[in-house]
Amino acid sequence: MQILKPTIWVGKLGVTPEVAGEIRSQLEVKGVIKIKWLKNAPMDAEAVVNGTGGVVIATRGRTMVIARKRG
Secondary structure (H helix, E strand, O other): OOOOOOOEEEOOOOOOHHHHHHHHHHHHHHOEEEEEEOOOOOOOHHHHHHHHOEEEEEEEOOEEEEEEOOO
């Protein structure tokens, strides 16, 4: 089993269009990614899913794993 490390870090501006674009790009290439929010960043998992076309696999604290939607 491989440990997934965060590849997206969300800062104090939250999920900006640039961050959402990077999430979409990484989902297209990798299929599954891990996102981590900094302590002072607004965490909005719903915005990530709606804005990127991903599906939430797991959340724990300020970390979320999402996958590309199939079909």
